Amino acid sequence: MLFVVDFDGTLSVRDTVDAMLERFAGPEWEAVEQEWLDGHITAVQCMQKQLRMVKTDHVTLESFFRGIQLDASFLPFYKHVSTFANVAIVSDGLDHAIKVAMKNAALPELPVYANKLHFVPDGIDLSWPHMNPSCSGGNGTCKCKIARDLSGGDKRVVLIGDGKSDACLAKEADIVFAKGSLIKYCEKNNIPHFKFQTFADVLAKVKGWPHQLPQQGASA
Ligand SMILES: [Mg+2]
Ligand SMILES: [Zn+2]
Structure with a gap:
């Protein structure tokens, strides 16, 4: 079994990019965000435009990334599921921000697949090692x-x-845990899903699964 865990708004309490734009960019970023939500531009175009609006130095950004607040119930969840499954953090956000935040929270070093952050003078830039032009999602990092x-x-x-x-x-996964706007998406597209707020909710559900037992099948 493989758990694909989103970062922003899932493992982190708030969306890192939104929080960063609120703090370090002018208010114009919100109009760009709306263009993306309305489907007029792709996630990649949106992030490119928005991240150019971030104006601050490297040291300030590193300190901001260390301050990203994470769901405290992720660790007990991880400790349980890692006994029978692989876990990967897969995010259409910023790889370096994720790694800094997780390290600062003393979480184990997990595989992270995300857009690549580069520091440039007075701001940041991105590259897209996991882009997939053949997916209609239009994201920088294609999770499917x-x-x-x-x-x-x-x-x-x-x-x-x-x-x-x-x-x-969500269209391809065997099991979907959804919160936020993913719930609406699943409902609209008839995708079965469990609603959750924190990883404590996910853990409670997973503990009830028979196939979590690593020995199952081997002794049958
Ligand atoms: Mg998210
Ligand atoms: Zn995809």
Whole structure:
């Protein structure tokens, strides 16, 4: 089994990019965000435009990333599921921000698949190592392709997410845990899903699954 865990708004309490724009960019970023939500521009175009609006130095950004607040119930969730499953953080956000925030919270070093952050004078830039032009999702990091690559097609895939960047994988995953706008997306597209608020909710559900037992099947 493979757990694909979204970062922004799922493992982190708030969306990191939104919080960063509120703090370091002018208010114009919100109009760009609306263009994306309305489907007029892709996630990649949106992030490119928005991140150019961030005006601050490297040291300030590092300190901001260390301050990203995470869901405290992720660690007990991880400790449980890692006994029988793989866990990957797959995000259409910023790889470096995720790694800094997780390290600062003393979480284990997990595989992270996300857009690549580069520091430039007075701001940041991005590159897209996990872009997939053949996916209609239009995201910088295509979660459906990463899940296929990591699962090798034979592991069951569990998606835990909250937003638009989770949509392409929600259609393919075996099990979906949804919050935020992903709930509406699942309802609209008849995708069965469990609603959750924190990883404590996910853990409570997973503990009831028979296939969490690593020995199951081996002794049958
Ligand atoms: Mg998210
Ligand atoms: Zn995709």
